[in-house]
Amino acid sequence: MVVDNRYRNSAIATTAPTPMSRGSRATALHELAFAGSGGWDKIIDDVLAISEYKDDWDGEGSLAPDPQVVVAAIKFAISSKNEKSPSPDRVIAGVNQSISFEWFDGASYTEFELSRTGEQFIRTFNAPNLQFCDVQ
Amino acid sequence: MAKKRETDPIADDELLLRRVWIDKFRTAKVPYISPSAFEPRITGKFPDTDGISLYRLDCLTQIEDALRTIQDEAKKRKTGLVGLELIEIKVLIEMKLTVRISPNEEILGHVVVPELNCTDYEKDRERFKKTLFALAVKASSPQRIFRDPNDETI
Numbered sequence: 001m002v003v004d005n006r007y008r009n010s011a012i013a014t015t016a017p018t019p020m021s022r023g024s025r026a027t028a029l030h031e032l033a034f035a036g037s038g039g040w041d042k043i044i045d046d047v048l049a050i051s052e053y054k055d056d057w058d059g060e061g062s063l064a065p066d067p068q069v070v071v072a073a074i075k076f077a078i079s080s081k082n083e084k085s086p087s088p089d090r091v092i093a094g095v096n097q098s099i100s101f102e103w104f105d106g107a108s109y110t111e112f113e114l115s116r117t118g119e120q121f122i123r124t125f126n127a128p129n130l131q132f133c134d135v136q
Numbered sequence: 137m138a139k140k141r142e143t144d145p146i147a148d149d150e151l152l153l154r155r156v157w158i159d160k161f162r163t164a165k166v167p168y169i170s171p172s173a174f175e176p177r178i179t180g181k182f183p184d185t186d187g188i189s190l191y192r193l194d195c196l197t198q199i200e201d202a203l204r205t206i207q208d209e210a211k212k213r214k215t216g217l218v219g220l221e222l223i224e225i226k227v228l229i230e231m232k233l234t235v236r237i238s239p240n241e242e243i244l245g246h247v248v249v250p251e252l253n254c255t256d257y258e259k260d261r262e263r264f265k266k267t268l269f270a271l272a273v274k275a276s277s278p279q280r281i282f283r284d285p286n287d288e289t290i
Contacts (some may be wrong), residue, residue, distance in 0.1 A: 046159075058157045059211030061181025092159045092170050095177040105167035109269065111171070116179070121262075125269045 026035040039087030043101070044077045050093045057093070066097040073099040073114055088112075146235060148223040152190040152247060153202050154275065158214040158254045158285040167276040169218055171268040174275075176257040184261060185255070193219060195245025199282055201276040205242050217283040218275040225249065231267045239243035 051070045055063050073091070081087070088101040094098065097116035113121040158196075160170035176184040191202040199217060206212040225233050233253050238248045257264055274280065 050159075056181065057211075059206035059208050059215065060155070062177060063180045089165050090159075090162055090170065091159075092172055094172050094176055096179050100170075100172060104167075109167065109171075111265075119279075123265055125260075125266060128202060 021121070029043035030105075040077055043087055043091050044074065044081070046091045047073050047077055047099065050099060053093055058095070060095075062093075062095045064099050065093050065099055068118070069097060069099050069114045069116055076101070076112075076114070138197050138244060140192065142192065142195045142237065143241050146192065146222050146237065146247065148198045148226070149221050151193040151219040152220055152225070152235065153193055153196075153199070153219050153282060154188070154190050155202065155206075155218045156216045156218055156275075159214065161216055161281075161284055161286055162204075163275075167269070168281070169272045171265070171272040172176050173218070174252065174268045174271045176252050176254045176264075178254045183254045184248075184252065184257075186253060186288040187236070187250040188252045189238075190249065191243055192245030192247060194284075196243075198239050201243060203290050213284075216281070216285045217241070219280045219282050220271065220274055224274045226269070228267050228270050228272070231264070233267070 012088055019028055020059075029042055047070070049091070051074070053064045057064060077091075086103065089104050090102045092100050092101060094113070100111050100113040102111050104110075108126045110122065110124045113123075115121065140150075147202060152171060156169060156173040160173045161168065174188060176188050178184075193199070202217055203212050203215055206215055221234055225235060233249055233251050235247050236250055238246050240246045252267075253263065
């Protein structure tokens with residue numbers, strides 16, 4: 001398990017970010033982002049790229065990620081980097097204005113999702129434990 | 137020439153294509169495809185009211201036909217296609233998934249998975265997550281990736 005429940009109660013979860021314009025947000029995020037190095041740098045770059053997504057970013061009508069979700073995602077990435085937590089293998093924008101970090105550890109998969117409703121979710125799945133039913 | 141008409145019944149071994157944004161391909165790990173590739177769209181211009189969309193490969197003249205409704209060429213280039221057999225969708229134990237033919241005017245072979253609809257997903261998202269993960273694992277097989285937008289040759 002790479003992510004633990006401490007993130008649920010972190011400053012990210014309890015401090016509502018101040019709404020910013022898209023341009024000023026990107027600038028502020030850049031200032032925050034380039035404070036160190038490691039696998040998180042690529043992830044932070046990807047979050048910054050996601051922060052620039054506009055409505056219909058995927059050509060299928062999806063809305064841009066929620067601005068507060070973007071800020072929470074970058075804060076999470078920076079604090080995790082500073083804590084030298086293992087970096088995720090991928091960060092993605094969801095079709096519902098969320099941002100998710102994903103870790104893969106052999107047969108297990110962990111997802112940390114920041115949703116547009118302000119909720120945060122951590123999920124872990126073990127691929128070998130997946131069950132399938134018989135269909136006639 | 138398409139192999140099937142869109143009104144033909146769907147065979148269990150028939151491949152159904154899902155459109156997947158480039159970010160959801162980017163990793164060398166497993167599952168290669170992010171589970172979020174199968175997440176029902178709640179917000180935005182086209183919420184998945186009737187279930188997430190898939191396209192029957194056998195109803196298409198060429199695979200790129202499944203991308204026809206993406207108008208922006210740059211976004212189209214960043215969209216991949218993965219395939220699942222009908223039987224692989226039906227055997228998932230957590231949710232009894234089905235596939236329904238749902239013709240639209242723009243792309244032949246449009247089908248939906250009614251159980252993966254935006255209303256039910258919004259009510260209880262956690263119930264869906266294991267199923268989305270299982271779909272992603274299936275779709276991550278190299279034989280099921282029909283168009284990887286990270287492939288610069290496309």
